[in-house]
Amino acid sequence: MQGFNKYYPPDFFDNVDKHGSLNAYRGKHALGDRARKLDQGILITRFELPFNIWCGTCNNHIGMGVRYNAEKKKIGAYYSTPIFSFRCKCHLCDGWFEIQTDPKNTRYVVVSGARQKDEDWNPEENGGFAVHDTEAAAVPADPLASLEKTTDAQKGLVKAQDRLESLQEASEHYHADPFSLSSKVRKRFREEKKVEKAKKAADDRIKDRYALPESLSLIEDDDKAAEDAKAEWARGRRELELRESNKRRKLAVEITTIPTSSASRRPVTKRPAPTNPIASLRARVLENTARQSNPFGGPPKA
Numbered sequence: 001m002q003g004f005n006k007y008y009p010p011d012f013f014d015n016v017d018k019h020g021s022l023n024a025y026r027g028k029h030a031l032g033d034r035a036r037k038l039d040q041g042i043l044i045t046r047f048e049l050p051f052n053i054w055c056g057t058c059n060n061h062i063g064m065g066v067r068y069n070a071e072k073k074k075i076g077a078y079y080s081t082p083i084f085s086f087r088c089k090c091h092l093c094d095g096w097f098e099i100q101t102d103p104k105n106t107r108y109v110v111v112s113g114a115r116q117k118d119e120d121w122n123p124e125e126n127g128g129f130a131v132h133d134t135e136a137a138a139v140p141a142d143p144l145a146s147l148e149k150t151t152d153a154q155k156g157l158v159k160a161q162d163r164l165e166s167l168q169e170a171s172e173h174y175h176a177d178p179f180s181l182s183s184k185v186r187k188r189f190r191e192e193k194k195v196e197k198a199k200k201a202a203d204d205r206i207k208d209r210y211a212l213p214e215s216l217s218l219i220e221d222d223d224k225a226a227e228d229a230k231a232e233w234a235r236g237r238r239e240l241e242l243r244e245s246n247k248r249r250k251l252a253v254e255i256t257t258i259p260t261s262s263a264s265r266r267p268v269t270k271r272p273a274p275t276n277p278i279a280s281l282r283a284r285v286l287e288n289t290a291r292q293s294n295p296f297g298g299p300p301k302a
């Protein structure tokens with residue numbers, strides 16, 4: 001039996017260099033009875049059925065999730081992943097069945113002694129798209145076709161090599177003399193910078209002169225812009241003149257019409273002077289009579 005608790009028998013310390021640990025002193029493995037077949041590479045573990053099966057011996061249905069003390073054994077490897085087999089004894093009869101891991105497809109497979117109930121999700125049955133093994137389909141069955149494929153691959157390789165070489169040449173060409181390239185670029189940059197600076201100074205002067213806002217961007221000052229501006233100025237000038245002359249003409253018409261209208265309102269002032277004294281006297285008498293008969297009104301209407 002394994003050593004439990006922290007009880008060390010009195011004779012343990014007599015020969016402590018020999019056993020080293022309590023388990024070794026008892027001649028037991030740390031995993032106890034589960035390690036009894038360790039010399040065959042078998043460890044006994046608790047294994048839970050990952051799916052429903054039918055036992056091959058008694059033909060009973062065994063549900064998913066039933067647990068067994070299975071003999072776990074490494075039987076191979078898929079790349080670096082170990083493949084384990086679990087050998088279980090049916091709890092309803094004396095038969096044994098074996099289930100293995102399948103790292104390639106990330107699942108378990110029943111190897112012997114039982115039948116797996118096929119309950120895998122089938123996308124095609126459920127309105128989805130099937131998942132096909134593309135690798136297997138890509139291998140041509142015809143040997144000639146495979147030969148053709150290798151020739152194609154070789155041709156492609158030659159093409160790719162040419163392209164790679166040309167790319168390498170281009171790269172070498174650009175990186176052969178970094179100093180001269182850099183100085184060339186910097187020289188051009190300096191020239192451009194000078195021009196930009198001069199332009200900005202001119203713009204600033206104009207803005208200063210007319211008190212324009214700093215954020216206002218002025219247009220490029222070249223011959224075409226100057227011509228456009230001149231044409232625009234001339235057009236504006238013409239329009240202004242036209243407006244002015246129209247206004248003046250209108251004013252003149254109003255001035256000439258005003259006296260005639262006032263004359264028509266007061267015909268008395270415009271009356272022609274009498275020619276002889278008798279006529280003058282008669283007119284005055286008539287006027288006085290009219291004023292007497294209608295002292296509040298203006299001149300008689302009739």
Ligand SMILES: [Zn+2]
Binds near residue numbers: 056059090
């Ligand atoms: Zn059975």
